[in-house]
Amino acid sequence: xxxxxxxxxxxxxxxxxxxxxxxxxxxxxxxxxxxxxxxxxxxxxxxxxxxxxxxxxxxxxxxxxxxxxxxxxxxxxxxxxxxxxxxxxxxxxxxxxxxxxxxxxxxxxxxxxxxxxxxxxxxxxxxxxxxxxxxxxxxxxxxxxxxxxxxxxxxxxxxxxxxxxxxxxxxxxxxxxxxxxxxxxxxxxxxxxxxxxxxxxxxxxxxxxxxxxxxxxxxxxxxxxxxxxxxxxxxxxxxxxxxxxxxxxxxxxxxxxxxxxxxxxxxxxxxxxxxxxxxxxxxxxxxxxxxxxxxxxxx
Numbered sequence: 001x002x003x004x005x006x007x008x009x010x011x012x013x014x015x016x017x018x019x020x021x022x023x024x025x026x027x028x029x030x031x032x033x034x035x036x037x038x039x040x041x042x043x044x045x046x047x048x049x050x051x052x053x054x055x056x057x058x059x060x061x062x063x064x065x066x067x068x069x070x071x072x073x074x075x076x077x078x079x080x081x082x083x084x085x086x087x088x089x090x091x092x093x094x095x096x097x098x099x100x101x102x103x104x105x106x107x108x109x110x111x112x113x114x115x116x117x118x119x120x121x122x123x124x125x126x127x128x129x130x131x132x133x134x135x136x137x138x139x140x141x142x143x144x145x146x147x148x149x150x151x152x153x154x155x156x157x158x159x160x161x162x163x164x165x166x167x168x169x170x171x172x173x174x175x176x177x178x179x180x181x182x183x184x185x186x187x188x189x190x191x192x193x194x195x196x197x198x199x200x201x202x203x204x205x206x207x208x209x210x211x212x213x214x215x216x217x218x219x220x221x222x223x224x225x226x227x228x229x230x231x232x233x234x235x236x237x238x239x240x241x242x243x244x245x246x247x248x249x250x251x252x253x254x255x256x257x258x259x260x261x262x263x264x265x266x267x268x269x270x271x272x273x274x275x276x277x278x279x280x281x282x283x284x285x286x287x288x289x290x291x292x293x294x295x296x297x298x299x
Contacts, residue, residue, distance in 0.1 A: 048274065050069070051267055051270055051271055051274070052071075052271055053068060053069060053070060053071055053072070054067075054068070054263070054264065054267040055075065055078060055264065055267040055268035055270070055271045056071045056072040056073065056074055056075045056078070056264075056268075057072040057074055057264055058072075058074045058077070058078075058264050059262055059263045059264055061074075061264075062263045062264060062267070063263070074264055075268070077264070078262070078264040078265045078267075078268045079265075079268060081262050081264070081265040082253075082262075082265040082266075082268050082269050085253055085262065085265060086249050086252060086253055086269070087241075087242070087249075088246075088249060088269060088272065090242055090244075091244050091245060091246050091248070091249040092246060092272070092273075092276075094160070094238075094243060094244065094245050094246075095228055095245040095246045095247075095273075095276075096276070097160060098160050098163045098164055098227060098234075098245060099224050099227040099228045100224070101160075101164045102163065102164045102167070102168065102223065102227045103220050103223045103224045103227065105164065105165070105168035106167070106168055106169075106170065106173050106219065106220075106223045107173075107216055107219060107220055107223075108168075109168050109169035109173075110168075110169060110170065110173030110174050110176070110177050110219065111177045111204075111209070111212060111215075111216070112204065113169055113173075113174040113177065113178075114173070114174045114175070114176065114177025114178035114179075114180070114181055115177065115178075115181050115185075115204060115208060117129055117174065117178045118177075118178045118179075118181035118182045118185065119181060119185065119187065119190060129178075132171045132174060132175070133171060133175065135171045136171045136172060136175070144232070144236075147166065148236055148237075150166075151166075151237060156237070157237060157239065158237070158238060158239050158240050158243060159237070160238075160243070162233075162237045163227070163230075163233055163234060163237060163238075173219055173223070176215065176218070176219050177212070177215055177219070180212060180214075180215040181208075181212070184211060184212075185208060185211055185212075189207060190203060190207070190208075193206075193207050220280075221280060221281055224277070224280050225277055225280070225281075228246070228273075228276065228277055229247060229277075230245075230247065231247040231248070231251070234247065234248050235248060235251075246269075246273040247273075249269070250266065250269055250270065250273065253265065253266045253269060254266065
Protein backbone atom coordinates (compact mmCIF):
# COMPACT_ATOMS: atom_id res chain seq x y z
CA UNK A 1 0.00 0.00 0.00
CA UNK A 2 1.46 3.36 -1.04
CA UNK A 3 2.12 6.27 1.31
CA UNK A 4 -0.50 8.47 -0.37
CA UNK A 5 -3.17 5.76 0.05
CA UNK A 6 -2.37 5.37 3.74
CA UNK A 7 -2.53 9.13 4.17
CA UNK A 8 -5.97 9.39 2.50
CA UNK A 9 -7.34 6.48 4.56
CA UNK A 10 -6.04 8.12 7.74
CA UNK A 11 -7.69 11.45 6.90
CA UNK A 12 -11.02 9.75 6.15
CA UNK A 13 -10.80 7.82 9.42
CA UNK A 14 -10.10 11.03 11.35
CA UNK A 15 -13.12 12.73 9.78
CA UNK A 16 -15.38 9.77 10.67
CA UNK A 17 -14.14 9.79 14.26
CA UNK A 18 -14.69 13.53 14.50
CA UNK A 19 -18.23 13.11 13.22
CA UNK A 20 -18.95 10.45 15.85
CA UNK A 21 -17.38 12.65 18.51
CA UNK A 22 -19.53 15.59 17.43
CA UNK A 23 -22.66 13.60 18.23
CA UNK A 24 -21.71 13.40 21.92
CA UNK A 25 -21.93 17.01 23.11
CA UNK A 26 -22.12 20.61 21.93
CA UNK A 27 -18.46 21.26 22.73
CA UNK A 28 -17.58 18.20 20.67
CA UNK A 29 -19.40 19.67 17.66
CA UNK A 30 -17.36 22.88 17.84
CA UNK A 31 -14.05 21.09 18.29
CA UNK A 32 -14.83 18.73 15.42
CA UNK A 33 -15.84 21.62 13.17
CA UNK A 34 -12.61 23.51 13.81
CA UNK A 35 -10.45 20.44 13.27
CA UNK A 36 -12.20 19.63 9.98
CA UNK A 37 -11.78 23.23 8.82
CA UNK A 38 -8.08 23.08 9.71
CA UNK A 39 -7.69 19.86 7.70
CA UNK A 40 -9.45 21.39 4.70
CA UNK A 41 -7.29 24.53 4.98
CA UNK A 42 -4.16 22.36 5.15
CA UNK A 43 -5.19 20.48 1.99
CA UNK A 44 -5.50 23.82 0.18
CA UNK A 45 -2.28 25.33 1.52
CA UNK A 46 0.00 22.29 1.09
CA UNK A 47 0.20 22.50 -2.77
CA UNK A 48 1.28 26.16 -2.57
CA UNK A 49 3.76 25.43 0.21
CA UNK A 50 5.21 22.50 -1.72
CA UNK A 51 5.57 24.64 -4.84
CA UNK A 52 7.50 27.23 -2.81
CA UNK A 53 9.70 24.47 -1.37
CA UNK A 54 10.46 22.90 -4.76
CA UNK A 55 11.47 26.30 -6.14
CA UNK A 56 14.49 26.18 -3.81
CA UNK A 57 15.71 22.72 -4.91
CA UNK A 58 17.58 21.48 -8.00
CA UNK A 59 15.91 19.20 -10.53
CA UNK A 60 17.55 15.99 -9.29
CA UNK A 61 16.36 16.64 -5.73
CA UNK A 62 12.80 17.29 -6.90
CA UNK A 63 12.54 13.85 -8.53
CA UNK A 64 14.01 11.99 -5.56
CA UNK A 65 11.79 9.75 -3.43
CA UNK A 66 10.61 10.82 -0.97
CA UNK A 67 10.45 14.35 -2.37
CA UNK A 68 11.70 17.28 -0.26
CA UNK A 69 9.23 18.97 2.10
CA UNK A 70 11.54 21.65 3.50
CA UNK A 71 13.26 24.60 1.86
CA UNK A 72 16.59 24.03 0.15
CA UNK A 73 19.55 26.25 -0.73
CA UNK A 74 19.32 26.30 -4.53
CA UNK A 75 17.12 29.40 -4.86
CA UNK A 76 19.78 31.66 -6.37
CA UNK A 77 20.80 29.04 -8.96
CA UNK A 78 17.17 28.47 -9.95
CA UNK A 79 16.61 32.21 -10.23
CA UNK A 80 19.65 32.61 -12.46
CA UNK A 81 18.56 29.68 -14.66
CA UNK A 82 15.05 31.12 -14.94
CA UNK A 83 16.31 34.56 -15.97
CA UNK A 84 18.63 33.04 -18.58
CA UNK A 85 15.88 30.85 -20.02
CA UNK A 86 13.02 33.36 -20.40
CA UNK A 87 12.26 37.05 -20.04
CA UNK A 88 9.95 36.67 -17.06
CA UNK A 89 9.77 40.41 -16.38
CA UNK A 90 8.38 41.09 -19.86
CA UNK A 91 5.94 38.17 -19.59
CA UNK A 92 4.83 39.39 -16.17
CA UNK A 93 4.17 42.90 -17.51
CA UNK A 94 2.28 41.46 -20.51
CA UNK A 95 0.04 39.40 -18.23
CA UNK A 96 -0.49 42.34 -15.89
CA UNK A 97 -1.42 44.67 -18.77
CA UNK A 98 -3.86 42.21 -20.36
CA UNK A 99 -5.45 40.98 -17.13
CA UNK A 100 -5.72 44.41 -15.53
CA UNK A 101 -7.11 46.14 -18.62
CA UNK A 102 -9.61 43.38 -19.37
CA UNK A 103 -10.78 43.29 -15.74
CA UNK A 104 -11.29 47.07 -15.67
CA UNK A 105 -13.36 46.97 -18.87
CA UNK A 106 -15.44 44.03 -17.60
CA UNK A 107 -16.23 45.82 -14.34
CA UNK A 108 -17.24 48.99 -16.18
CA UNK A 109 -19.41 47.55 -18.95
CA UNK A 110 -20.96 44.73 -16.90
CA UNK A 111 -21.83 47.07 -14.04
CA UNK A 112 -23.63 49.60 -16.23
CA UNK A 113 -25.32 46.77 -18.16
CA UNK A 114 -26.46 44.98 -15.01
CA UNK A 115 -27.58 48.27 -13.47
CA UNK A 116 -29.67 49.09 -16.56
CA UNK A 117 -31.32 45.66 -16.60
CA UNK A 118 -32.09 45.87 -12.88
CA UNK A 119 -33.30 49.45 -12.40
CA UNK A 120 -34.78 50.59 -15.73
CA UNK A 121 -37.83 49.42 -17.62
CA UNK A 122 -37.67 49.58 -21.41
CA UNK A 123 -39.38 47.70 -24.26
CA UNK A 124 -37.98 44.19 -24.74
CA UNK A 125 -35.95 44.25 -21.53
CA UNK A 126 -36.99 40.82 -20.28
CA UNK A 127 -36.73 39.20 -23.71
CA UNK A 128 -33.27 40.69 -24.23
CA UNK A 129 -32.15 39.43 -20.83
CA UNK A 130 -33.38 35.91 -21.63
CA UNK A 131 -31.37 35.96 -24.87
CA UNK A 132 -28.36 37.17 -22.89
CA UNK A 133 -28.69 34.30 -20.44
CA UNK A 134 -29.12 31.82 -23.31
CA UNK A 135 -25.65 32.74 -24.61
CA UNK A 136 -24.18 31.39 -21.36
CA UNK A 137 -25.27 27.89 -22.41
CA UNK A 138 -23.06 27.99 -25.52
CA UNK A 139 -19.62 26.43 -24.82
CA UNK A 140 -16.76 28.85 -25.25
CA UNK A 141 -14.92 26.38 -27.47
CA UNK A 142 -17.79 26.53 -30.00
CA UNK A 143 -16.91 30.14 -30.74
CA UNK A 144 -13.12 29.89 -30.78
CA UNK A 145 -12.85 29.60 -34.59
CA UNK A 146 -15.20 32.53 -35.39
CA UNK A 147 -13.43 34.56 -32.70
CA UNK A 148 -10.04 33.84 -34.28
CA UNK A 149 -11.31 34.80 -37.75
CA UNK A 150 -12.69 38.08 -36.37
CA UNK A 151 -9.41 38.92 -34.66
CA UNK A 152 -7.57 38.14 -37.88
CA UNK A 153 -9.89 40.40 -39.91
CA UNK A 154 -9.38 43.19 -37.36
CA UNK A 155 -5.62 42.84 -37.76
CA UNK A 156 -5.23 41.98 -34.08
CA UNK A 157 -2.91 38.99 -34.46
CA UNK A 158 0.09 39.70 -32.19
CA UNK A 159 -1.95 42.50 -30.63
CA UNK A 160 -2.97 42.41 -26.93
CA UNK A 161 -6.25 44.17 -27.86
CA UNK A 162 -7.55 40.79 -29.05
CA UNK A 163 -7.34 39.57 -25.43
CA UNK A 164 -8.54 42.78 -23.77
CA UNK A 165 -11.61 44.01 -25.66
CA UNK A 166 -13.59 40.84 -26.57
CA UNK A 167 -15.69 39.66 -23.65
CA UNK A 168 -15.67 43.03 -21.90
CA UNK A 169 -19.49 42.96 -21.70
CA UNK A 170 -20.08 39.28 -21.02
CA UNK A 171 -23.34 37.61 -20.03
CA UNK A 172 -22.14 36.28 -16.68
CA UNK A 173 -20.82 39.66 -15.55
CA UNK A 174 -24.04 41.46 -16.52
CA UNK A 175 -26.13 38.78 -14.79
CA UNK A 176 -23.95 39.02 -11.66
CA UNK A 177 -24.29 42.79 -11.45
CA UNK A 178 -28.02 42.74 -12.23
CA UNK A 179 -28.76 40.34 -9.38
CA UNK A 180 -26.68 42.37 -6.97
CA UNK A 181 -28.41 45.61 -7.97
CA UNK A 182 -31.86 44.05 -7.56
CA UNK A 183 -31.06 42.83 -4.04
CA UNK A 184 -29.04 45.77 -2.73
CA UNK A 185 -29.88 49.00 -4.58
CA UNK A 186 -33.13 50.60 -3.36
CA UNK A 187 -35.10 52.49 -6.00
CA UNK A 188 -35.78 55.27 -3.50
CA UNK A 189 -32.06 56.05 -3.50
CA UNK A 190 -32.18 56.69 -7.25
CA UNK A 191 -35.36 58.72 -6.92
CA UNK A 192 -33.72 60.91 -4.29
CA UNK A 193 -30.72 61.49 -6.55
CA UNK A 194 -33.03 62.41 -9.45
CA UNK A 195 -34.85 64.93 -7.25
CA UNK A 196 -31.47 66.51 -6.42
CA UNK A 197 -30.89 67.00 -10.15
CA UNK A 198 -28.12 64.41 -10.63
CA UNK A 199 -27.46 63.14 -14.14
CA UNK A 200 -27.61 59.41 -14.91
CA UNK A 201 -23.83 59.09 -15.03
CA UNK A 202 -23.44 61.04 -11.77
CA UNK A 203 -26.01 58.78 -10.08
CA UNK A 204 -24.16 55.69 -11.20
CA UNK A 205 -20.63 56.77 -10.27
CA UNK A 206 -21.42 58.69 -7.08
CA UNK A 207 -24.38 56.78 -5.66
CA UNK A 208 -24.54 53.27 -7.15
CA UNK A 209 -20.87 52.37 -7.61
CA UNK A 210 -19.98 52.60 -3.86
CA UNK A 211 -22.80 50.16 -3.07
CA UNK A 212 -21.46 47.73 -5.69
CA UNK A 213 -18.00 47.39 -4.13
CA UNK A 214 -18.52 43.79 -2.92
CA UNK A 215 -19.86 42.81 -6.37
CA UNK A 216 -16.93 44.60 -8.03
CA UNK A 217 -14.50 42.72 -5.80
CA UNK A 218 -15.99 39.28 -6.49
CA UNK A 219 -16.37 39.77 -10.25
CA UNK A 220 -12.97 41.45 -10.47
CA UNK A 221 -11.20 38.56 -8.74
CA UNK A 222 -12.88 35.95 -10.95
CA UNK A 223 -12.16 37.89 -14.13
CA UNK A 224 -8.56 38.68 -13.22
CA UNK A 225 -7.75 35.09 -12.26
CA UNK A 226 -9.36 33.64 -15.41
CA UNK A 227 -7.56 36.11 -17.67
CA UNK A 228 -4.24 35.69 -15.85
CA UNK A 229 -4.40 31.89 -16.20
CA UNK A 230 -5.73 31.83 -19.77
CA UNK A 231 -3.58 29.78 -22.12
CA UNK A 232 -5.66 29.03 -25.22
CA UNK A 233 -6.38 32.57 -26.41
CA UNK A 234 -2.84 33.96 -25.93
CA UNK A 235 -1.43 30.87 -27.67
CA UNK A 236 -3.58 31.57 -30.75
CA UNK A 237 -3.00 35.32 -30.86
CA UNK A 238 0.45 36.09 -29.47
CA UNK A 239 3.04 34.64 -31.84
CA UNK A 240 6.05 36.78 -30.91
CA UNK A 241 8.11 35.81 -27.85
CA UNK A 242 8.20 39.37 -26.49
CA UNK A 243 4.38 39.34 -26.33
CA UNK A 244 4.06 36.07 -24.41
CA UNK A 245 2.10 36.00 -21.17
CA UNK A 246 3.15 33.94 -18.15
CA UNK A 247 1.25 30.74 -19.12
CA UNK A 248 2.95 30.77 -22.53
CA UNK A 249 6.30 31.44 -20.90
CA UNK A 250 5.82 28.47 -18.56
CA UNK A 251 4.95 26.23 -21.52
CA UNK A 252 8.16 27.35 -23.24
CA UNK A 253 10.17 26.52 -20.12
CA UNK A 254 8.60 23.05 -19.96
CA UNK A 255 10.07 22.11 -23.32
CA UNK A 256 13.03 24.47 -23.72
CA UNK A 257 14.82 23.08 -26.82
CA UNK A 258 18.21 24.55 -25.85
CA UNK A 259 18.38 24.06 -22.07
CA UNK A 260 15.96 21.23 -21.35
CA UNK A 261 13.43 21.37 -18.54
CA UNK A 262 14.85 22.80 -15.31
CA UNK A 263 12.12 21.89 -12.83
CA UNK A 264 13.60 24.02 -10.04
CA UNK A 265 13.58 27.13 -12.24
CA UNK A 266 10.11 26.26 -13.51
CA UNK A 267 8.73 25.91 -9.98
CA UNK A 268 10.22 29.29 -9.15
CA UNK A 269 8.53 30.79 -12.22
CA UNK A 270 5.24 29.17 -11.15
CA UNK A 271 5.65 30.73 -7.72
CA UNK A 272 6.15 34.20 -9.22
CA UNK A 273 3.13 33.65 -11.47
CA UNK A 274 0.86 32.72 -8.53
CA UNK A 275 1.83 35.61 -6.25
CA UNK A 276 -0.10 38.36 -8.12
CA UNK A 277 -3.28 36.28 -7.92
CA UNK A 278 -2.87 35.87 -4.17
CA UNK A 279 -2.20 39.59 -3.77
CA UNK A 280 -5.27 40.48 -5.87
CA UNK A 281 -7.46 38.22 -3.74
CA UNK A 282 -6.12 39.50 -0.41
CA UNK A 283 -6.54 43.10 -1.58
CA UNK A 284 -10.19 42.70 -2.61
CA UNK A 285 -11.33 40.14 -0.03
CA UNK A 286 -12.06 42.76 2.63
CA UNK A 287 -15.00 44.03 0.58
CA UNK A 288 -16.77 40.68 0.99
CA UNK A 289 -17.16 41.44 4.70
CA UNK A 290 -18.21 45.07 4.29
CA UNK A 291 -21.83 46.20 4.45
CA UNK A 292 -23.60 45.21 1.25
CA UNK A 293 -25.66 48.41 1.24
CA UNK A 294 -23.24 50.75 2.99
CA UNK A 295 -24.42 54.33 2.66
CA UNK A 296 -27.87 53.40 1.38
CA UNK A 297 -31.22 53.88 3.04
CA UNK A 298 -33.85 51.32 3.89
CA UNK A 299 -36.99 51.00 1.87
